[in-house]
Amino acid sequence: MIYLDNAATSFPKPEQVYVEMDKCMRNYGANPGRSGHKIAIEAGRAIYKTRELLCRLFNIENPMQIVFTANATESLNLGIKGLLKEGDHVVTTSMEHNSVARPLTTLETKGISTTFVGCDEKGRLRLKDIETAIKKDTALIVMTHASNVVGTLMPIGEVGAIAKKKGIPFMVDAAQTAGVFDIDVQEMDIDLLAFPGHKGLMGPQGTGGLYISQELDVIQMKEGGTGSSSENLLQPAIAPDRYESGTPNTAGIVGLGEGVRFILDRGIANIRKHEEELTDMLLQGFKEIPGVKIYGLAQPKLQAAVVSINIGQGDSGEMSYVLDKLYGIATRAGLHCAPLAHKTIGTFEQGTIRFSIGYFNTHQDIEAAIQAVRQIAAEM
Amino acid sequence: MIYLDNAATSFPKPEQVYVEMDKCMRNYGANPGRSGHKIAIEAGRAIYKTRELLCRLFNIENPMQIVFTANATESLNLGIKGLLKEGDHVVTTSMEHNSVARPLTTLETKGISTTFVGCDEKGRLRLKDIETAIKKDTALIVMTHASNVVGTLMPIGEVGAIAKKKGIPFMVDAAQTAGVFDIDVQEMDIDLLAFPGHKGLMGPQGTGGLYISQELDVIQMKEGGTGSSSENLLQPAIAPDRYESGTPNTAGIVGLGEGVRFILDRGIANIRKHEEELTDMLLQGFKEIPGVKIYGLAQPKLQAAVVSINIGQGDSGEMSYVLDKLYGIATRAGLHCAPLAHKTIGTFEQGTIRFSIGYFNTHQDIEAAIQAVRQIAAEM
Numbered sequence: 001m002i003y004l005d006n007a008a009t010s011f012p013k014p015e016q017v018y019v020e021m022d023k024c025m026r027n028y029g030a031n032p033g034r035s036g037h038k039i040a041i042e043a044g045r046a047i048y049k050t051r052e053l054l055c056r057l058f059n060i061e062n063p064m065q066i067v068f069t070a071n072a073t074e075s076l077n078l079g080i081k082g083l084l085k086e087g088d089h090v091v092t093t094s095m096e097h098n099s100v101a102r103p104l105t106t107l108e109t110k111g112i113s114t115t116f117v118g119c120d121e122k123g124r125l126r127l128k129d130i131e132t133a134i135k136k137d138t139a140l141i142v143m144t145h146a147s148n149v150v151g152t153l154m155p156i157g158e159v160g161a162i163a164k165k166k167g168i169p170f171m172v173d174a175a176q177t178a179g180v181f182d183i184d185v186q187e188m189d190i191d192l193l194a195f196p197g198h199k200g201l202m203g204p205q206g207t208g209g210l211y212i213s214q215e216l217d218v219i220q221m222k223e224g225g226t227g228s229s230s231e232n233l234l235q236p237a238i239a240p241d242r243y244e245s246g247t248p249n250t251a252g253i254v255g256l257g258e259g260v261r262f263i264l265d266r267g268i269a270n271i272r273k274h275e276e277e278l279t280d281m282l283l284q285g286f287k288e289i290p291g292v293k294i295y296g297l298a299q300p301k302l303q304a305a306v307v308s309i310n311i312g313q314g315d316s317g318e319m320s321y322v323l324d325k326l327y328g329i330a331t332r333a334g335l336h337c338a339p340l341a342h343k344t345i346g347t348f349e350q351g352t353i354r355f356s357i358g359y360f361n362t363h364q365d366i367e368a369a370i371q372a373v374r375q376i377a378a379e380m
Numbered sequence: 381m382i383y384l385d386n387a388a389t390s391f392p393k394p395e396q397v398y399v400e401m402d403k404c405m406r407n408y409g410a411n412p413g414r415s416g417h418k419i420a421i422e423a424g425r426a427i428y429k430t431r432e433l434l435c436r437l438f439n440i441e442n443p444m445q446i447v448f449t450a451n452a453t454e455s456l457n458l459g460i461k462g463l464l465k466e467g468d469h470v471v472t473t474s475m476e477h478n479s480v481a482r483p484l485t486t487l488e489t490k491g492i493s494t495t496f497v498g499c500d501e502k503g504r505l506r507l508k509d510i511e512t513a514i515k516k517d518t519a520l521i522v523m524t525h526a527s528n529v530v531g532t533l534m535p536i537g538e539v540g541a542i543a544k545k546k547g548i549p550f551m552v553d554a555a556q557t558a559g560v561f562d563i564d565v566q567e568m569d570i571d572l573l574a575f576p577g578h579k580g581l582m583g584p585q586g587t588g589g590l591y592i593s594q595e596l597d598v599i600q601m602k603e604g605g606t607g608s609s610s611e612n613l614l615q616p617a618i619a620p621d622r623y624e625s626g627t628p629n630t631a632g633i634v635g636l637g638e639g640v641r642f643i644l645d646r647g648i649a650n651i652r653k654h655e656e657e658l659t660d661m662l663l664q665g666f667k668e669i670p671g672v673k674i675y676g677l678a679q680p681k682l683q684a685a686v687v688s689i690n691i692g693q694g695d696s697g698e699m700s701y702v703l704d705k706l707y708g709i710a711t712r713a714g715l716h717c718a719p720l721a722h723k724t725i726g727t728f729e730q731g732t733i734r735f736s737i738g739y740f741n742t743h744q745d746i747e748a749a750i751q752a753v754r755q756i757a758a759e760m
Contacts, residue, residue, distance in 0.1 A: 001417075001418065001419065003410075003419075005410060005411070005415050005417065005420070008410070008411035008414050008415055008420075008627075009409065009410060009411040009627060011409045011410060011419075012405075012406065012409065013405065013409070017405075018402055018405055018406060021401075021402075021405075022398055022401075022402055025392075025393060025397075025398055025401075025584060026392065026398060029389065029391045029392065029393070029584075029585070030383075030385060030388065030389060030391060030710070031385070031388035031389040031585070034388050034712060034717075035385050035388055035700070035710065035711070035712035035713075036697065036700060036701060036704070036712075036713065037381075037385065037700070037704040037710035037711065037712075038381065038704060038710070039381065039383075039391075039710065040385070040388075040710070069450075070449075070450045070586075070626065070629060071626035071627045071628075072626065073602060073604035073605060073625045073626025073627075074602055074625075074626060076604065077601070077602040077603065077604065077625075097604075097605060098603070098604055098605045098606075098610065098613070099603075099604035099605050099625065099626060101613050102603035102604055102605075102613055102614070102615055102625070103602070103603045103604065105603075105613040105614060106603050106614075106615065196627065198627060204405060204409075204629075204631055204632075205409070205411070205627050205628065205629050205630045205631060205632075206450075206586045206587075206627075206628070206629025206630070206631070206632045207586075207629075208626075221457070221601060221602075222453060222454055222457040222483070222601075223457065223478075223479075223482035223483045223485075223486050224453035224456065224457065224477075224478055224479035224482055224483065224717075225453060225477060225478045225479050225482075225717030226478075226717070227717065230478065230714060230715040230716070230717050230718075230719060231715060231719045231728070232719070233478070233481050233482055233485040233719065233720075234482070234485060234486075235482055235486065245453045245454075245457075245479065245482070246450065246451035246452065246453025246454060246479060246588075247388075247389060247451045247453075247576065247578060247585050247586075248451075248585065248586070249450060249584075249585055249586025249587075249629065249632065250585045250586070251584055251585060251586070252584075252585075252586045252629065252632065317416065320415070320416060320417070321416060324416065324417040324418060330410070330415065330417035330418070330419065330420070331415070331417070332414060332415035332416075332417075333415075333416065334610060335610040335611060336610070337414075337604075337605030337606070337607065337610050338610075339610055339611045339612070339613065340613075348611070
C-alpha cells in the first residue's frame with residue numbers, strides 16, 4: 001500500500017515511537033503524578049520530558065504552559081471556549097476546519113459572534129481583510145496555519161503582529177504544520193497554539209496539546225483528580241494541572257515525545273525539504289495530465305504537503321475508491337471536514353481527492369500516484 | 381517490584397493488549413471514520429469491535445451508545461455537565477472522587493446545587509438517605525460504584541431502582557469496578573455509565589468511555605470534525621459522532637478491546653474471585669499486626685480490592701515511601717483525590733496508605749506486603 005493520507009494521520013511512525021511506547025507500557029506503566037513510587041515517578045518524568053521537547057520545537061519558555069489533550073480538536077475547543085464570553089467577537093477565516101468552525105457556530109447560541117474572513121479561490125488570505133474584520137469587542141483571532149484541503153500557508157506571523165498591536169489574543173491551529181513548518185510562539189506572537197500529536201509530530205493517535213500563554217486566563221473544560229491540591233474541591237489554578245484532570249495518556253505522550261525527538265534529530269528543515277520536493281514532483285506530474293484539475297496555489301514553497309485534485313467531473317469518492325482498490329493508493333476524498341474551505345475554492349459539491357505527503361513517502365510513491373491518476377484520467 | 385497500585389492504573393496489562401496495540405500502529409494506523417481506504421476501514425472496524433465487546437460486558441443494547449473518552453474523568457464531566465441545567469439539583473455521596481465532586485462544585489457557580497449524602501465511617505450508604513435527599517428539582521443521581529479509598533461497594537442496583545421510580549437519570553462512576561464486578565446497565569437502571577479503560581478493563585491509559593442511554597439528551601463538550609455530515613457547521617446529532625470529535629485514540633481503543641476480550645475469556649467471576657482471595661489474605665494479615673489500623677469494612681465480599689491502612693500515627697506518605705524504597709512495594713499514600721471520603725472515614729489529616737490489588741497479583745505479592753508492614757510496624 002502507498003499511504004498518501006498523512007494529513008489525516010501520519011503513517012508509519014518512526015520506529016522509536018513504537019518501541020518506546022511498548023517499553024513504557026511494559027516497564028513503567030504506572031499512573032504519573034499520583035503515587036510516589038519509582039515507576040510512577042518514571043512515568044511522570046517521561047511526560048515532563050515530552051513537554052520539554054515540545055518547548056524546544058515551538059520556542060515555548062515554560063514547559064508547564066503546555067497542556068496535553070486527546071487531539072487538536074480538544075485543544076481548539078478548550079482554547080476557544082475557555083477564553084470567550086458572551087458579547088465577544090471572533091475573527092477567523094473561510095479556510096477553517098470544522099474543529100474551529102463548529103465550536104464557533106455553537107457559541108453563536110451563547111451570544112458570541114464570528115466573522116469568517118473570506119479567502120480567495122486559492123485559499124489565500126488578505127491581511128487587510130483581517131484588519132477590517134476586527135471590531136471593538138473582538139476577543140480572539142483564530143486561524144489555521146495551513147489549509148487541510150489545499151495546503152495554502154497562512155501569514156500567521158503577520159496576523160500575530162496585528163493581533164499583538166491591537167491587544168487581541170491570537171490562536172493558531174497547527175494541525176497541518178506542527179513538526180514540518182517553523183512555529184515560534186514568541187516571534188509569531190501566538191498566545192494559544194493547538195497541535196495534534198499524531199500528524200506532523202509523528203506521535204500516536206490520542207495525543208495533542210495546547211500551549212497557553214501565561215498572560216491568558218483560560219477556563220478549564222473538565223475538573224477532577226489532578227494528583228495536586230487533593231484536599232480542595234475546587235480545581236487547582238496552576239497549569240498544566242488545571243487543564244489535565246484524570247489519568248493522562250502516558251504511553252501516548254511518551255510516543256509523542258519520541259516523535260518530536262525524531263524531528264529535532266533529523267532537523268525540521270530537512271523534513272520540510274523532503275516533503276516539498278515530493279509535493280513539487282506530484283504537482284508537476286498532475287499538471288501534465290489532461291483532465292486533472294489541481295486546486296490551491298500549486299506552489300510547493302507556499303503550501304503544506306497537501307494536494308487536492310479532481311479528475312474531470314468524476315465523483316471524488318469514486319476516484320479515491322479506485323485509487324485504493326485498483327492501485328493500492330490511500331487518499332481521502334470528499335470535504336475533509338472543511339466545508340467552508342471547499343465553498344471558498346469552489347468544490348463544495350464535488351469535493352476533492354486529497355493526496356497528503358509525509359516524511360516517509362518516497363519518490364516511488366509519488367511516481368506511482370502520478371501513473372495511477374494518468375491511467376484513470378485516460379480511461380474516463 | 382511488587383505493584384499494589386492497581387486502583388490508580390492496572391499494571392501490567394495482558395500481553396495481547398501490548399501486542400495488538402503495536403500491530404495496530406504498525407499495520408493499520410490510519411485515521412478511522414475519515415478516509416475510505418483499506419486500513420482506514422480496518423481501523424474503524426477495530427474501534428467498532430471494542431464497542432461491541434463493551435456492550436457484552438455491560439449488557440448495553442446499542443454499540444453506538446458508547447462514547448469513547450480520554451478517561452473516566454472526562455466521561456463524568458461530559459455526563460454531568462451535558463445533562464444539568466441552571467436550577468437543577470443533584471444527589472451524590474460523601475464517598476466520591478474529585479472527578480465527581482469537583483465538577484459538581486464548579487457547577488454551583490452556575491446555579492446547580494448538590495446534596496452530598498453522608499456515608500458512615502466505613503463508607504456505607506443508607507438507601508433511606510438517598511430517598512430523603514431527593515427534591516422536586518433533582519435532575520441527576522450520580523455516585524461511585526465502589527470507594528477508591530476503602531473499596532466499600534455501593535448499592536447501585538437499589539439506587540438505580542429508586543431513581544427509575546422517581547424518573548431521575550442515574551449515573552454510575554465505575555472507576556474501581558468496571559471489569560471486576562458485574563455491571564448491567566439494563567438490570568441496574570443505569571442511564572449513564574462512566575468507566576476508565578486503564579484500570580479493571582486492563583486497557584492502556586488514555587482510554588475511557590461513557591454509556592449514554594438513548595432516552596437522554598446530553599450536550600456534547602466539544603465540536604469538530606467527526607467524519608460525518610461534513611457539509612454542516614452544526615455538530616451531528618447522532619451518537620457516538622456527536623461526542624467524538626477529532627481523531628480518536630485508535631491504538632488505545634484497540635488495546636482496550638483486547639483488555640475486555642481478556643476479561644470475557646477469563647470470566648469476570650474468576651477475576652473477581654482471585655482479587656477477593658488476595659484481598660482476604662491481605663486483610664487477615666494486616667489484622668494480626670499490632671499498630672495497624674484498617675479502614676473500611678474489611679470484608680472482601682463487600683468491597684473492591686482496595687485496602688487502606690495506617691501504621692500507628694506514622695505519616696502515610698512516609699510509610700508509602702519506605703515500602704517503595706526498602707521493600708520495592710508500590711502503593712499510594714495521601715488523599716487519593718477523594719478528600720470527602722477521607723473526611724467521612726476520619727483520615728483527612730493523616731491520609732492512608734492504599735494497597736490496591738489487580739488480577740496479576742499473586743499470593744507471594746500479598747505475603748511480601750504483609751511482611752513489610754509487619755516489619756515497619758515493629759520498628760516504630
